[in-house]
Amino acid sequence: MLDERKLAVLRAIVEDYVSTNEPVGSKSLVDRHNLDVSPATIRNDMAVLEEQGYITQPHTSAGRVPTDKGYRLFVDRLSHMKPLSSADRRAIQGYLAQAYGLDDVVMRTVRLLAQLTRQVAVVQYPSLTRSVVRHIELVRLAPEKLLVVVITDTGRVEQRMVDLPDRCEDDDVAHLRALLNASLDGRRLTEAVKIVASLTESVPPAGRANAAAVFSVIMANLSERNEERIVFGGTANLAAPDFSQGLRDVLQALEEQVVLMRVLGDATDESLLSVMIGRENPVEGLRTTSLVSSGYGSGGETLAKLAVLGPTRMDYPGTMGAVSAVARYVGEILMES
Amino acid sequence: MLDERKLAVLRAIVEDYVSTNEPVGSKSLVDRHNLDVSPATIRNDMAVLEEQGYITQPHTSAGRVPTDKGYRLFVDRLSHMKPLSSADRRAIQGYLAQAYGLDDVVMRTVRLLAQLTRQVAVVQYPSLTRSVVRHIELVRLAPEKLLVVVITDTGRVEQRMVDLPDRCEDDDVAHLRALLNASLDGRRLTEAVKIVASLTESVPPAGRANAAAVFSVIMANLSERNEERIVFGGTANLAAPDFSQGLRDVLQALEEQVVLMRVLGDATDESLLSVMIGRENPVEGLRTTSLVSSGYGSGGETLAKLAVLGPTRMDYPGTMGAVSAVARYVGEILMES
DNA sequence: CTTGGCACTCAGGAAGCGTGAGTGCCAGGG
DNA sequence: CCCTGGCACTCACGCTTCCTGAGTGCCAAG
Secondary structure (H helix, E strand, C coil): CCCHHHHHHHHHHHHHHHHHCCCECHHHHHHHCCCCCCHHHHHHHHHHHHHCCCEECCCCCCCEEECHHHHHHHHHHHCCCCCCCHHHHHHHHHHHHCCCHHHHHHHHHHHHHHHHHCCEEEEECCCCCCCEEEEEEEEEEECCEEEEEEEECCCCEEEEEEECCCCCCHHHHHHHHHHHHHHHCCCEHHHHHHHHHCCHHHCCHHHHHHHHHHHHHHHHHHHCHHHCCEEEECHHHHHCCCCCCCHHHHHHHHHCHHHHHHHHHHCCCCCCCEEEEHHHCCCHHHCCEEEEEEEECCCCCCCEEEEEEEECCCCHHHHHHHHHHHHHHHHHHHHHC | CCCHHHHHHHHHHHHHHHHHCCCECHHHHHHHCCCCCCHHHHHHHHHHHHHCCCEECCCCCCCEEECHHHHHHHHHHHCCCCCCCHHHHHHHHHHHHCCCHHHHHHHHHHHHHHHHHCCEEEEECCCCCCCEEEEEEEEEEECCEEEEEEEECCCCEEEEEEECCCCCCHHHHHHHHHHHHHHHCCCEHHHHHHHHHCCHHHCCHHHHHHHHHHHHHHHHHHHCHHHCCEEEECHHHHHCCCCCCCHHHHHHHHHCHHHHHHHHHHCCCCCCCEEEEHHHCCCHHHCCEEEEEEEECCCCCCCEEEEEEEECCCCHHHHHHHHHHHHHHHHHHHHHC
């Protein structure tokens, strides 16, 4: 269907268009790449490519621009991920290694991705559902008020206030704390939720009301998947003069956690690098953007995803290289801590 | 210098320009406001106002536009804060009351401000230096690894990993925890830092190396003022067609925590509502924007600041009303928890 | 299948024009 | 002294027109 040269032409068009942001014509193509044929030949090829929907012209008598379909073919078959320079790699590792605490890791990751790709970076906090309870702490703030803190192995700390039905003493709290830690330590959160549910019975009747309150908060806290936060940064890169239109939509989409979740969720699952181009995107406001995403995690398990969002006219090989490298290093950092 | 009517004219110009985003001329002024004089008279007044630097014309034969100085006068002497509708108030209270945990309060505050004002909202986390230690928790993750969690009365939870020089047992950790809580509970963070510094002596020599490591982390953690995070939202409102230029700078400034800190810091101190207009702004990229900020806190103490950022052409009375109301309610919520 | 030649298209910039909102100034009236 | 109507002037903006050049599709010959 598409012979070797036509593919080469498509690749060249994508590359040129990405770097110049201007429709590319047959003449400039033969000039910049050394296809040793004449412009006329290229024109014929381009006609075919257009007929098949890989490229299009913004208006008659302008050069060609890749379509979403064209980018798709480019990404799938015509390009390879461009690995980062070793200087970049070292910089990444160094920068991430300085992080303390999960929040900081996530923040640094966002910055890193945004700077590296000069685009918008999106990072999802490691999923709670797969992580393991490290410790549960109860702090008595007032006779009828407790602070519940759940610490997981990914370094995530969840906190929540509880108003108790009855007054309680430090002793009661200590008992409850001991019970909780004995039962939950080392359990997956998914398991932990079930265990907590069945725990009320082991509490002496006197403290049951209070215990129940605490338990329900813990359960709510742990099972709430939507508590999976998403952080983004690098929005200044959106102001790049190209796609100033639709900008509002993009910003809006970014601020809607729910929408972002959906997009990341749709990105083909798990650890593999995935690219979503233009209209492939499920969200209306992101139809003019592409999303390069990857899962990340420690030790084989995918904890969450991170991604880079940019115009469809994007340096795919470079972005893919950056995303994949950062994902790997973040995984390593999380493993250590 | 400026008689009553000239001031009225300035006020009218600001109001009209804010609502229409177009230079306002003498005729439309007399039409829309019932100044009972002729356009010619207004023109004379405008000439004076212009000479004094309160207004300016974008080009000859266009209407007038307020200058930063004009807005300043407007804010200081010609306008009053516009209180929110009681429906809005209830909505705010309701929305904030649902929050659990500090993170959630801050996030909700940002959304609230952004929606209410249709502009960019900026909220600073409550300052650590003024808050009080509620509890310190040590969790032994591995023989040579501890997680240190500091909980403050404002609900803030700070966490940090420590690598210990020597192995340790659960008992050691328990002792250390008891010591820390006994010494620090209820202390201001500023005091706490000093206390920790003098604490090494009270540890038996065997555990001193480990204790020192933990202490130093705690001190670093508590005294690092720069750890005061700032969160923002509502950037989609920046896409409002007016000041699309300079947008890049604004976004960039927003993402630089340091810059934001500086701006908020410069905003005249403490709890009072403060307005910073255009070029009064210390940061280059924000020279075309105004910042309406207010301190907030619980019980008389100012813990941090929150603000709204928008074009200089902004509805000052409305924005000021929203900022001040939100600041108050956030304070109340923090007090309760 | 490739190539040079040729006629055709059309976006985008430059130039010209008209219009109307807005101005500054002035002389007369309260 | 301040206000007012009148008047001439200015100039951004929107409109059309024109031109140019990059780029195209098609064709006939190699």
